[in-house]
Amino acid sequence: MxxxxxxxxxxxxxxxxxxxxxxxxxxxxxxxxxxxxxxxxRQSSGWEYATRYSAEETKADLLIFGASRAQQQYIPTPFEDTLQLTGYNVGRDGTSFFYHYAMLQSVLKRYTPKVIILDCEYAALKNAAASYDRLSVLLPLYEDHPEMQRIINLRSPFEKYKFTSSIYPYNSMLFKIAVANLKSNKEEKEDINGYMPLHKSLNEPIKTFDYTEKYELDSVKVNMLRSFIDECKSRNIKLYLVCTPYYMKIKGNDHSLAVTQQVAAEKNVPFIDYSADSFYFNRPQLFDDTVHLNMTGAKIFCADLASKLKKDLQR
Amino acid sequence: MIFNSIGFFIFFAVVLAVLYVLPAKFRWIWVLAGSIFFYAFARPGYVLVPLLITVLTYYTGIAIEQATSEKGKQKIFVAGVCFIIAILVFFKYANFFTSTFTDLFNLISGKQVSNSLLISLAAPLGISYITFQAIGYLIEIKREDEKAERHFGHFATYLLLFTKVIAGPVERAHRFLPQLKMPARLTYDNFVIGGQQMLWGLFKKIVVADRLAIYVGAVYNNYTHHSGSTLFFATVCYVFQIYADFSGYTDMALGFSKMMGYDLMQNFNRPLLGRSVTEFWRRWHISLSTWFADYFFNPIAVAKRDWGNWAVIYASFVTFTVLGFWHGANWTFIAFGFLQGLILAIEILTRKQRKNMRKKIPVWLNDGGGILFTVAYFGLSSIFFRANSVGEALTIIKKILHFNGPFFFESASLLMFMLAGIFYIVAHDVKKEFFDKRFSLAQNKYWVIRNGYYCLLIIIILVTGVFDGGEFIYFQF
Structure with missing residues (x-):
């Protein structure tokens, strides 16, 4: 006892x-x-700020969605000047259709843009764990954006439980947040309406890559691409799927791009393909690396695309 | 299921909760069932391999003990060990040997024979650890230093315990088996001490190792595009990455085991503060290096004792080359082991001169110089450990020696996290090594300070940990 x-x-x-x-x-x-x-x-500059601004504040008529090839190649200004619309680049480096679709949900909850450009790239629909991981950039928005939660929860079966911690959404962001809050950073904006310019110039001969392999596609991504198109169409948003120039030639046909083209045709949405545009093949000086145009190249590309869109919108 | 996954924590919580309510004598059944489930979780069919080794080792051990003649013992022992090694070779080294022989044949004959014998089976997880524990157990019985275990359940639990089955420590049977026969050891103290050690291991893994892995991977996977200065910095980072990764894993293994009432052997003792490479190997992967010392190095050195100093040098070379090869079926690992053998031989040959030199210079200079040299040498050999081929490693070394070109860092944020992680791990080890008795946050007598420290550790993990991190490096061995 x-x-x-x-x-x-x-x-x-x-x-x-x-x-x-x-x-x-x-x-x-x-x-x-x-x-x-x-x-x-409190951030007013930097990539995290751009992501939050895209989800919560922009009211631009024309939005550009995509990963680094959107964020670092589409300058909104030529589109604004040519189409007489306000523009904002909501692209984010390293992201995938999950991010683009989550961002679309957030935008559509607030307003309906007039035109959307969705950038499409090689291997965009490939099954890759990194695509799920990179949804981490949306974690700070989880609490305030129920429309995004379903997509963010794709990260892992335990994702929603991780938000029991108040710190978790800001994991690995400490230094970024600190730097973006510094006075000098607030004054010096990195982006132009979401566009992050690149400045290097490539100086090498063009190479050929083999894209004949049919890799495994992520069916969730393909479904999201379909939903993205459907939701734009149901709100009468003029949607353009665009593949920007590459400084590389490819053998075969990229599986993702082929499926994207097929879906675009099926849904009757314009697909504008610059990937095999020979104008860019002879001009390495327009590229920062083989997959990204530098600012000079981006200006030429955006002006050209803007005029194409103008013609299409006037029809 | 890796230790730093939520899935594992749920699994462990279930195992522990049931363990605490089970009567002591039935606990091994639950632990063994958990271990088999854990192993089968990744690839169910593969669990048959460790089970086969377990059954084989169990009966071989008894047969050795029961053999009436020395010759009979020897025969059974050799047969048992050969069978275990054959399993290891089949899964881990078959492709290496067949492709090496094919390449050699092609080179000599001038023909181009394709290698059609390659098998496409992945090696079962932790196969090297399981086989080494099994072989060590049989050697001990053969030497009559240990009695063969008669309780199959206890023996299987020893060999397959889920906290150590995948990446060690290479536990000795005589240390572990008695723990299964003792009364309950599930205590509050074990739970807290184990939990603290597990937490520290988790910190090392996801705050330090996984953060460094992002940079090291980015540089080493594209080494042709990076400058010598970048490759040098990535190599320094890799030294800390592999240390934090492997010692972090070990701390978690020891911590989880302690929470279940089992004590596993220490595997690391601040190796990066070793004053010589010899001392480094006394502090690094202790369970493996002592295994090699007992069953490989010592028998060779004794057999060749007539050679004097050269017996030790010969034994060092052979032992470390095999130890390198144990890590993987690649010439890079053989080169890694050979480099360790080489420096140990040099250290043996220069022992007297170094001792005399030590008398002439201040202790701090001698210790500092020794530590720097040891880390630098380990860094150099780790290039072979990390590279995919010897040619790749040599190119990296050549680039580092030129030490030119722009320095790459992905982002300032990543660099800050990396440097903070390295600083923390160095500060922790230096404090433990030189000022251990002065002040301790982790073992402080005041509840608030002690628990505040662990609370802070969890907060740092949440703020700076990499939650999308990969597997532990040593899982592949």
Whole structure:
């Protein structure tokens, strides 16, 4: 009996210690999480700011969706000048259709843009774990954007439970948030309406790559591409699927691009393909690397695309 | 299921919760069932391989013990060990040997014979660890240093325990088996101490190793595009990555085991603070290096004792070349092992001179110089460990020696996280090595400070940890 009392007492003692530790941890998590949230939302420059602005503030008539080949190649200004529309580039480096579709949900919840350009690239529909991982850039928006949650939850079966922690949405963003909150950074904007310019110049002969292999496609991505098109059409948004120039020649036909073209044809949406445009094949000086135009190249490309869109919109 | 996944934490919580309510004598059944489930989770069919090794080793051990003549013991022992090694070779080295022989044949004959014998089977997880524990167990019985285990369940639990089956430590049977026969060891202290060690391992893995892995992977996977200065920095980072990764894994393995009431052997003792490469190997992967010392190095050195110093040098070369090869079926690992053997031989030959030199220079200079040299040498040999081929490693070394070109870093944020991680791990080890008794946050007598420290560790993990990280490096071995 005495032994039982002793163990009960020590059990209560240990339980109390455990409860105190959890309380301490919960409080610390809450405080640090609130501080990070405050400074995340106070950013007025940088990539995280551009992502939040795209989801919560832009009201531009023309939006550009895509990954790095959107963010770093589409300058909104030529489109604004030619089409007489306001424009914003909501692309984000390293992202995939998951991100683009989540961003579309967020935009459509607030307003209906007039024109959308969706950038399409090689291997965009490939099954890759990195595409799910890179949804991490949307984690800080999870709490305030229920429309995005279904897509962010694709990251893992436990994703929604991870948000029990207030810090988790800002994981790995500490230095980015700190730097973006510095005075000097706030004054010096990196982007032009979401477009992040590249400045290097390539100086090498064009190479040929083999794209004959039929890699596995991610059916979720393909379905999202279809939904993206359907939702734009149902709201009478003029949608253009565009593949920008490459400084490479390819043997065969990229599987993703072929499927995207097929879906575009099926849904009767224009697909404008610059990937095999010989004008760019002879001009390495227009590229930052083999898959990204530099600012000079981007200006030429955007002016050309804008005039094509103008013709199409006037029809 | 890797240790730093949510899936594993759920699995472990279930195992632990049931373990705490089960009567002591039945706990091994639950642990063994959990271990088999854990192993089968990745590839169900592959669980048959460790089970086969377990059954084979169990009966071979008893047969060795029961053999009446020395010759009989020897025969059974050799047959058992050969069978175990054959399994290892089949899964891990068959492709290496067949492609090496094919290349050699093509070179000599001038013909181009394609290698049609390559098997497309992946090696079962932790196969090297399981076989080494099994062989060590049989050697101990053969030497009559240990009795053969008669309880099959206990033996299987020893060999297949899920916290160590995939990447060690290479646990010894005489240390572990008695723990299964002892009364309950599920205590609050074990739970807390184990939990703390597990947390520290998790920190090393996802805050330090996985962060460094992003940069090291980006540079090494595109080494032709990077400058010497970038490759040099990536190599320094790799030294810390592999240390944080493997010691982090070990800390988690030891911590989880402790929470279940089992003590596994220490595997790391601040190796990057070793004053010589010899000392480094006494501190790095201790369970493997002592295994090699007991069953490989010592028998060779004793057999060749007539050679004097050269016996030790010969034994070092052979042991470390085999140890390198144990890591993987690639010439890079053989080169890695050979480089360790080479430096150990040099250290043996220069022992007297170095001892005399030590008397003439201040201790701090001697220690500091020794530590720097050890880390630099390990860094150099780790290039072979990380590279995909010897040619690739040599190109990287050549580029590093030129040390020119622009320095690449993906983002300032990544660089800051990496440097902070390296700083923390170095500071922790230096504090432990030189100022351990002065002040301790982790073992502080005040509840608030002690628990505040662990709370801070969790907060740092949440703020800076890489949650999309990959597997532990040593899983491949």
């Amino acid at each position: 005495q032994h039982n009392n002793k163990s009960n007492k020590s059990f209560r003692y240990y339980l109390l210690q455990a409860v105190l530790f959890i309380a301490l941890l919960w409080a610390a998590d809450l405080i640090v999480g609130k501080i990070l949230r405050h400074f995340y939302r």
